[in-house]
Structure formats: C-alpha cells, structure tokens
Amino acid sequence: MKCGFVAIIGRPSAGKSTLLNALCGEKVAITSSVPQTTRNAIRGIVNRSSGQIVFLDTPGYHDSDKKLNIYLKDVVHRSLDDADVVLYVMDASRPPGKEEGAVMNLLARSGKPIVAAVNKTDLNTPLLTEIRGLIRVNLNPSELLEISAIEGRNLEGVVQAVMEQCPEGELHYPTDFYTDQDPEFRITEIIREQAIIRSEQEVPHSLYVELADMEFKKPPASAEKAEYIPSGAPDGFFEREEPSTENPASDKPPAKPKLWVRAFLVVERSSQVGILVGHKGEKIKAIRIGALREMKKVFPWKISLDLRVKVNPKWRKKDPLLKRMMGSGE
Ligand SMILES: Nc1nc2c(ncn2[C@@H]2O[C@H](COP(=O)(O)OP(=O)(O)OP(=O)(O)O)[C@@H](O)[C@H]2O)c(=O)[nH]1
Ligand SMILES: [Mg+2]
Known part of the structure; x- marks a missing residue:
C-alpha cells in the first residue's frame, strides 16, 4: 500500500489551501484572497484503495526578512523536510517572476519527487505555455497537470500522480480521518x-x-x-x-x-x-x-x-x- 506525506508548496495565494480542501472534500484549511493566510502546516488526509496521502498545506513561500515571514518560511522548510513528495502549486493567472524563481530553487535543491499543478486554469490565462516551459526547465516533475481547485478540474489526476510517487508503507491515520487538527x-x-x-x-x-x-x-x-x-x-x-x-x-x-x-x-x-x-x-x-x-x-x-x-x-x-x-x- 502507498502511504506518504506530501507537502503542498507554492507562492502566497496560489490556491494551495483551496486545493487541499478540494482534495479532502472537506474544509480543512481556511482560504482567502489575502496573501499569507495560512500560517501552519495543516494536515489533510486522502484515502484511496491504493493507499493514503497525508497532505501538508504550507504558508505561501515569500522571500522577506520580516520576523513573521521567517517563521512562515520555516514552516515550509520543515514540511519539505518531512515530506516524501512535493505537490508544487503554481498560479496560472500571475506572471511567475522572482518569487516563483525562489520557490523553484527551494524545490530543486530539496531533491524530493515533485508533482507540479498549474492552478486557476479556469481563468483562461495566456501564461500557461510560459509557466509549463519554466517548470520543465527548472524542475523535473514526474507530472505536470493543469488544474482548477475551485472548479474541481483534474483533482483525481493530482491524487493519482502524487500517490504514484509515495513510498510503500503503513497507514499513518485511520481511514475515516480527514484531518488531525484539534x-x-x-x-x-x-x-x-x-x-x-x-x-x-x-x-x-x-x-x-x-x-x-x-x-x-x-x-x-x-x-x-x-x-x-x-x-x-x-x-x-x-x-x-x-x-x-x-x-x-x-x-x-x-x-x-x-x-x-x-x-x-x-x-x-x-x-x-x-x-x-x-x-x-x-x-x-x-x-x-x-x-x-x-x-x-x-x-x-x-x-x-x-x-x-x-x-x-x-x-x-x-x-x-x-x-x-x-x-x-x-
Ligand atoms: N479562479 C480561481 N481562483 C482560485 C482557485 N484556487 C484558489 N483560488 C482563489 O485564490 C485565492 C487564494 O486561495 P488560497 O487557497 O487561500 O491560496 P493559498 O495558496 O493557500 O494562499 P496562502 O495561504 O496565503 O499562501 C482565493 O481567493 C481563492 O478563492 C482556482 O482554481 N481558480
Ligand atoms: Mg493557504
């Protein structure tokens, strides 16, 4: 059976928490249009007959030396360390720029298997080709999917792609759990x-x-x-x-x-x-x-x-x- 921890990583407001909720089918993490809404590594659990994925939602990765941001970045670093696989979420509606470069650098250095999901494709953005090219050049994802967390587009594709990269192992949680938050x-x-x-x-x-x-x-x-x-x-x-x-x-x-x-x-x-x-x-x-x-x-x-x-x-x-x-x- 496949069982693994999967860190959901990306820029602020890329739609990571919305995606986590959509994958779990329950509201596990809060979401908003304000960047840096998430402050903790929030766990959401997805069970399939093939195995169990424990997703770790993380704060948006943003390079700033403000104290709060240093703590937020540290949550990302620790989640990345704990993860068997990375689910990299990109926002198809915003030009990638320097901030996206910093995230890609972090992920490339981690050496972890990466599944890339380009989110917000419901917005019909003209940036898709550029973003896909950038991911291919900088990272070597096992899969590159186009998704919409809001519309539920290609979510099962994400689960399957991530599950494939997870190691064989024992269940981390009972199968009726969708989160472990108190x-x-x-x-x-x-x-x-x-x-x-x-x-x-x-x-x-x-x-x-x-x-x-x-x-x-x-x-x-x-x-x-x-x-x-x-x-x-x-x-x-x-x-x-x-x-x-x-x-x-x-x-x-x-x-x-x-x-x-x-x-x-x-x-x-x-x-x-x-x-x-x-x-x-x-x-x-x-x-x-x-x-x-x-x-x-x-x-x-x-x-x-x-x-x-x-x-x-x-x-x-x-x-x-x-x-x-x-x-x-x-
Ligand atoms: N159009 C569209 N909007 C989305 C989609 N996914 C998320 N959003 C919106 O993007 C905004 C940010 O969503 P969040 O899920 O809070 O983003 P996040 O990456 O968790 O943000 P931080 O926790 O701040 O890093 C919200 O207004 C969401 O409604 C999508 O697939 N399509
Ligand atoms: Mg969030």
Missing part, C-alpha cells in the same frame, strides 16, 4: 478567516486569534454519557459519570452538546480595534455570526461564542509568541 485550532482558524474576509489592507496581517476559554456545558443527568462526548473533545472538559438508569431510552435524538467559547481577535495597534468592532459593533457581530455558521458545518455541537478584540503591540516581532504559533523559527 478543535481549539480549528475554531481559532475559522474565526480568523471570518475576520480576514471582513477586513482589509494591513488588518488581516496584523491579526491573530486567541482562544481564551472553552467549556462544554454538562448534559442533562438522564443522558447516556457516551452519546454526549463529542469526538475530538479536548480532555478534561467532561467528568466521567455512570449513565443514569432513570428515564430509559426515548425516541428523541440526544440534544447537541453545548460548547461555550471565548476568543479574542488580537491586533497590533489600538487604531485597528475600531476597524474590527465596526460602527455600533456591526463588524464584530458579522464576524461572530459568520464564524458560528462555519463552525456549525464542522462540529456537532451547539456553540456560543463570546468574541472580543484586544491589542498585543508589535506581536509580529515577538519570538516566544511566534514560536508558540508556528514552531521553531530557527
């Missing part, structure tokens, strides 16, 4: 996506989400305990209890477990607080409602969200925080 991380990402969508200029880059508190409300005493422990619920949010013998099984489906969450949108400057709160709090209300709508699609819980904004000056320059967010940075 609920806390997914919740902060969903909130961040909704805030990014509703803000502009520097705000999306100046923003992170801190989950301050979350608590599952106790189910009714009569409930069968096993029904109420949501899969993926963090340890310690439930005390174990013997199921009650009163009020035996009824036909009613068990009530959804209730999860209460308090989170902060953290920005760099006090002037950005008002932007996120909006006139009479309309912006933060829209972010909150949007996040709850998205969470409902992912979690089997009834969630209430207490969302606030706070300032952490110059957080993008703070090593301990960046390390906690993204790992080593060295």
Whole structure:
C-alpha cells in the first residue's frame, strides 16, 4: 500500500489551501484572497484503495526578512523536510517572476519527487505555455497537470500522480480521518478567516486569534454519557459519570452538546480595534455570526461564542509568541 506525506508548496495565494480542501472534500484549511493566510502546516488526509496521502498545506513561500515571514518560511522548510513528495502549486493567472524563481530553487535543491499543478486554469490565462516551459526547465516533475481547485478540474489526476510517487508503507491515520487538527485550532482558524474576509489592507496581517476559554456545558443527568462526548473533545472538559438508569431510552435524538467559547481577535495597534468592532459593533457581530455558521458545518455541537478584540503591540516581532504559533523559527 502507498502511504506518504506530501507537502503542498507554492507562492502566497496560489490556491494551495483551496486545493487541499478540494482534495479532502472537506474544509480543512481556511482560504482567502489575502496573501499569507495560512500560517501552519495543516494536515489533510486522502484515502484511496491504493493507499493514503497525508497532505501538508504550507504558508505561501515569500522571500522577506520580516520576523513573521521567517517563521512562515520555516514552516515550509520543515514540511519539505518531512515530506516524501512535493505537490508544487503554481498560479496560472500571475506572471511567475522572482518569487516563483525562489520557490523553484527551494524545490530543486530539496531533491524530493515533485508533482507540479498549474492552478486557476479556469481563468483562461495566456501564461500557461510560459509557466509549463519554466517548470520543465527548472524542475523535473514526474507530472505536470493543469488544474482548477475551485472548479474541481483534474483533482483525481493530482491524487493519482502524487500517490504514484509515495513510498510503500503503513497507514499513518485511520481511514475515516480527514484531518488531525484539534478543535481549539480549528475554531481559532475559522474565526480568523471570518475576520480576514471582513477586513482589509494591513488588518488581516496584523491579526491573530486567541482562544481564551472553552467549556462544554454538562448534559442533562438522564443522558447516556457516551452519546454526549463529542469526538475530538479536548480532555478534561467532561467528568466521567455512570449513565443514569432513570428515564430509559426515548425516541428523541440526544440534544447537541453545548460548547461555550471565548476568543479574542488580537491586533497590533489600538487604531485597528475600531476597524474590527465596526460602527455600533456591526463588524464584530458579522464576524461572530459568520464564524458560528462555519463552525456549525464542522462540529456537532451547539456553540456560543463570546468574541472580543484586544491589542498585543508589535506581536509580529515577538519570538516566544511566534514560536508558540508556528514552531521553531530557527
Ligand atoms: N479562479 C480561481 N481562483 C482560485 C482557485 N484556487 C484558489 N483560488 C482563489 O485564490 C485565492 C487564494 O486561495 P488560497 O487557497 O487561500 O491560496 P493559498 O495558496 O493557500 O494562499 P496562502 O495561504 O496565503 O499562501 C482565493 O481567493 C481563492 O478563492 C482556482 O482554481 N481558480
Ligand atoms: Mg493557504
């Protein structure tokens, strides 16, 4: 059986996270038109009868010496080290330029097998021939596919091409898993996506989400305990209890477990607080409602969200925080 780790690498906004979601058939990673949306190596798992692919989505590769960017690049480097295969995603709608050159250099040096996917071909770009030529000259991909992550074009071709390059091995995850992210991380990402969508200029880059508190409300005493422990619920949010013998099984489906969450949108400057709160709090209300709508699609819980904004000056320059967010940075 083929089993491998596959790093999805490319420039910011090439469509890597959109592609990961399309490949997994589930929303695993947040996406937006703002470059450098992804900040972590997000795993999405694809199973076929021939094997299992663990995709690692990565931040857009961008050559800049700003501290946050150094950490983002480090996430890419580590994912590349961990990968058996690289899925290189290029954006067919933008001229390649220097930034694309830097990505190709990195991949050529890695010596890993490469599958190249030229994305956004739904936009009917005139750049396809140039991009294909560039890939052939600089890299030696096992396959060069033209795809559209948005329209789902040629995605099975990507899975097959990648699977072929994966080594033989054992499954890394049970076959019903599509990601390994914990609920806390997914919740902060969903909130961040909704805030990014509703803000502009520097705000999306100046923003992170801190989950301050979350608590599952106790189910009714009569409930069968096993029904109420949501899969993926963090340890310690439930005390174990013997199921009650009163009020035996009824036909009613068990009530959804209730999860209460308090989170902060953290920005760099006090002037950005008002932007996120909006006139009479309309912006933060829209972010909150949007996040709850998205969470409902992912979690089997009834969630209430207490969302606030706070300032952490110059957080993008703070090593301990960046390390906690993204790992080593060295
Ligand atoms: N037309 C078109 N747009 C796409 C396609 N794939 C992604 N996009 C759009 O491109 C933008 C960036 O998509 P993302 O998936 O967030 O890109 P990314 O490469 O993960 O970006 P970073 O995480 O910032 O590096 C979004 O507005 C997507 O809707 C595609 O196949 N066609
Ligand atoms: Mg992304």
